[in-house]
Amino acid sequence: MNFNLTKEQEMVKTLMREFAEKEVKPIAADIDEEERFPRETVEKMARYAMMGIPFPKELGGAGGDTLSYIIAVEELSRVCGTTGVILSAHTSLGAHPIYQYGTEEQKEKYLKPLAEGKYLGAFGLTEPNAGTDAACQQTIAVLEGNHYVIDGSKVFITNGGESDIYIIFAMTDKAKGTRGISAFIVEKDFPGFSIGKIENKMGIRGSSTSELIFENCIVPKENLLGQEGKGFGIAMQTLDGGRIGIAAQALGIAQGALDECTKYMKERKQFGKPLAAFQGLQWMYADMATKVQAARFLVYNAAMKKDQKLPFATEAAMAKLFASETAMEVTTNAVQIHGGYGYIREYPIERMMRDAKITEIYEGTSQVQKMVIAANLLK
Amino acid sequence: MKIVVCIKQVPDTNEVRIDPKTGTLIREGVPSIINHDDKNALEEALQLKDKYEDVHITVLTMGPPQADVALRESLAMGADRAILVSDRAFAGSDTWATAKTLTAAVKKIGDYDIIFCGRQAIDGDTAQVGPQLAEDLGLPQITYVTHLEIEGNKVKAHRALEDGYEVLTTEMPCLLTTIKELNEPRYSSVRGIFEAYKEKTVEMWNAKDIAISLEETGLNSSPTNVRQTFTPSPKGQGMILEGNGRDTVSELLFKLSEKHLI
Numbered sequence: 001m002n003f004n005l006t007k008e009q010e011m012v013k014t015l016m017r018e019f020a021e022k023e024v025k026p027i028a029a030d031i032d033e034e035e036r037f038p039r040e041t042v043e044k045m046a047r048y049a050m051m052g053i054p055f056p057k058e059l060g061g062a063g064g065d066t067l068s069y070i071i072a073v074e075e076l077s078r079v080c081g082t083t084g085v086i087l088s089a090h091t092s093l094g095a096h097p098i099y100q101y102g103t104e105e106q107k108e109k110y111l112k113p114l115a116e117g118k119y120l121g122a123f124g125l126t127e128p129n130a131g132t133d134a135a136c137q138q139t140i141a142v143l144e145g146n147h148y149v150i151d152g153s154k155v156f157i158t159n160g161g162e163s164d165i166y167i168i169f170a171m172t173d174k175a176k177g178t179r180g181i182s183a184f185i186v187e188k189d190f191p192g193f194s195i196g197k198i199e200n201k202m203g204i205r206g207s208s209t210s211e212l213i214f215e216n217c218i219v220p221k222e223n224l225l226g227q228e229g230k231g232f233g234i235a236m237q238t239l240d241g242g243r244i245g246i247a248a249q250a251l252g253i254a255q256g257a258l259d260e261c262t263k264y265m266k267e268r269k270q271f272g273k274p275l276a277a278f279q280g281l282q283w284m285y286a287d288m289a290t291k292v293q294a295a296r297f298l299v300y301n302a303a304m305k306k307d308q309k310l311p312f313a314t315e316a317a318m319a320k321l322f323a324s325e326t327a328m329e330v331t332t333n334a335v336q337i338h339g340g341y342g343y344i345r346e347y348p349i350e351r352m353m354r355d356a357k358i359t360e361i362y363e364g365t366s367q368v369q370k371m372v373i374a375a376n377l378l379k
Numbered sequence: 380m381k382i383v384v385c386i387k388q389v390p391d392t393n394e395v396r397i398d399p400k401t402g403t404l405i406r407e408g409v410p411s412i413i414n415h416d417d418k419n420a421l422e423e424a425l426q427l428k429d430k431y432e433d434v435h436i437t438v439l440t441m442g443p444p445q446a447d448v449a450l451r452e453s454l455a456m457g458a459d460r461a462i463l464v465s466d467r468a469f470a471g472s473d474t475w476a477t478a479k480t481l482t483a484a485v486k487k488i489g490d491y492d493i494i495f496c497g498r499q500a501i502d503g504d505t506a507q508v509g510p511q512l513a514e515d516l517g518l519p520q521i522t523y524v525t526h527l528e529i530e531g532n533k534v535k536a537h538r539a540l541e542d543g544y545e546v547l548t549t550e551m552p553c554l555l556t557t558i559k560e561l562n563e564p565r566y567s568s569v570r571g572i573f574e575a576y577k578e579k580t581v582e583m584w585n586a587k588d589i590a591i592s593l594e595e596t597g598l599n600s601s602p603t604n605v606r607q608t609f610t611p612s613p614k615g616q617g618m619i620l621e622g623n624g625r626d627t628v629s630e631l632l633f634k635l636s637e638k639h640l641i
């Protein structure tokens with residue numbers, strides 16, 4: 001296993017670090033406080049070809065690879081978990097399924113503007129009664145002539161209300177159960193499609209999380225993604241890839257909290273010494289740093305496996321499980337190291353702790369990652 | 380319009396530490412970056428390219444093989460061609476020899492309307508190379524450019540002065556040196572980074588390629604002699620005299636005469 005980055009990946013890392021520090025960090029606290037979607041950041045990312053890093057140039061992408069994209073999510077999340085998930089949901093969940101399962105026409109019409117960052121993408125699988133049990137879909141799609149009519153609703157959809165394109169799952173044949181689920185590409189202006197409640201959240205508050213409502217929503221037949229009845233497989237494989245993105249978000253948040261501790265422990269003095277001199281904190285800090293590095297190796301490994309076209313589902317689940325739990329632990333300890341200041345909104349640490357929690361929940365909870373890992377290894 | 384931008388790869392001084400024993404820079408492990416003013420130079424060239432048709436940008440650097448990264452970054456920002464002038468014979472060049480070497484390279488490039496240089500490199504810090512290059516090439520030059528317009532075959536530039544600016548016009552070809560007030564350099568694009576490595580090349584020219592004689596380049600041809608480099612020792616602590624006016628004034632007079640200053 002070789003974790004040396006290529007020259008391109010090194011340069012992407014340097015670029016993303018600089019972009020994150022100068023463009024993202026200065027507004028991170030405000031968009032959290034105001035629950036404001038950072039549209040201006042999305043536009044800047046589009047200008048610098050950050051919205052379609054792993055897709056070929058002909059399809060509007062940057063012509064890069066998964067690892068470069070993962071590094072981008074990591075570096076953005078290091079200063080702002082919100083911006084990290086906007087890019088991750090857009091790239092892995094909105095654009096990638098069209099890249100993998102779309103027809104030439106669908107790629108031209110939808111993937112290209114998504115990868116160029118002209119459109120923002122989202123993914124709607126979860127429903128009020130279909131969370132972890134995602135197969136329990138109640139949204140239905142009925143073919144009528146040359147279009148489908150979709151009825152139902154989705155909840156908790158990242159980039160909801162801000163996106164132009166939604167990958168939506170619905171039952172085309174209830175009798176077939178999991179094999180009756182199909183995937184669709186839905187444009188924001190399709191008749192019968194609307195945005196419902198926008199959630200007020202603990203963390204990643206600048207990211208929009210909304211309900212999607214379908215009332216006799218008309219979707220042209222050619223917007224079926226993949227074959228009818230193959231939707232559940234598309235959802236699960238898309239989430240396998242998406243998990244590497246969320247793992248990178250968790251890794252970035254953890255690294256950001258660790259970096260804040262590195263600074264703070266040298267600056268803050270008590271008993272006439274910097275905090276860095278206290279062994280009780282050194283041991284805590286050493287554990288944090290070690291886990292962050294271990295998480296990075298798991299995350300990069302999963303991305304490299306995907307780039308090498310090797311199976312990566314188990315690796316992605318391990319990376320997400322470990323990186324998200326590391327993010328929660330590291331940010332919690334980072335608040336502890338900052339003492340009272342860690343609990344105060346003027347410092348970024350409490351935001352990092354709030355942002356970290358979601359990484360253990362979406363795109364499969366930690367329990368789900370364990371189910372995936374065990375199922376794959378005990379096969 | 381054909382533009383040449385001279386860039387220098389320099390250590391990131393934000394991250395440079397000084398060895399307290401020897402007083403010299405610790406270069407090991409310090410990341411290298413494109414000199415700040417040179418990024419403004421490249422940005423200005425790129426803005427001309429955004430504005431006018433048929434603008435072609437060549438970035439040029441003299442440096443060790445590692446300077447490849449700085450050129451790739453320039454390509455990723457949008458430059459069309461990159462040339463690395465590199466040869467053991469160039470080692471130890473001072474500003475005079477650097478300018479001679481760059482002159483030979485620019486002559487080989489041949490066709491140009493504007494040459495951009497940064498005002499000053501953050502490491503060498505002399506601000507000499509741009510003006511020397513203009514002199515060697517026999518070009519008109521405008522230094523410290525903060526604003527630029529193209530009018531036919533002329534450039535009109537604002538040149539920063541200490542307390543204002545002057546407006547100068549000159550014909551192309553010419554050489555301009557840029558400062559950070561000129562513009563805000565763009566980022567590289569991620570697509571640009573992959574193109575820079577996968578699709579574009581950095582041309583390598585040695586002393587023979589640019590037909591420069593060894594009398595004009597390298598340590599032995601450099602008139603600058605470095606006797607010693609050192610960090611000036613910090614000034615001693617100042618002294619504040621307290622008390623009433625009469626006493627402090629007489630004490631001050633005493634201290635000054637003690638030091639033979641009055």
Ligand SMILES: Cc1cc2nc3c(=O)[nH]c(=O)nc-3n(C[C@H](O)[C@H](O)[C@H](O)COP(=O)(O)OP(=O)(O)OC[C@H]3O[C@@H](n4cnc5c(N)ncnc54)[C@H](O)[C@@H]3O)c2cc1C
Nearest residue numbers: 123124125126131132156157158209361362363364365367
């Ligand atoms: C901010 C946010 C953004 C989101 N973005 C998206 C999005 O873009 N697209 C989308 O489709 N969804 C999205 N979701 C939904 C998210 O993926 C689900 O919330 C998640 O999958 C869990 O489903 P649930 O909330 O219904 O919890 P439940 O499934 O009700 O789970 C409750 C608890 O039970 C546990 N549990 C459930 N089943 C088992 C089992 N068999 N064994 C052991 N434990 C079990 C879970 O781990 C969890 O701890 C988002 C959610 C949030 C909060």
Ligand SMILES: Cc1cc2nc3c(=O)[nH]c(=O)nc-3n(C[C@H](O)[C@H](O)[C@H](O)COP(=O)(O)OP(=O)(O)OC[C@H]3O[C@@H](n4cnc5c(N)ncnc54)[C@H](O)[C@@H]3O)c2cc1C
Nearest residue numbers: 385441471473474477496497499500503504505506507508
């Ligand atoms: C007192 C002194 C002694 C030195 N002695 C030595 C020595 O012994 N050995 C040694 O190796 N170096 C030495 N140097 C460094 C060397 O002279 C300079 O690095 C080099 O000539 C460029 O000058 P500068 O860094 O001052 O650039 P400046 O003149 O400040 O640069 C102005 C602009 O010129 C252009 N430019 C400068 N250098 C290059 C380049 N290489 N390629 C392309 N464009 C360029 C850039 O656009 C830059 O912004 C010395 C420097 C000084 C000040």
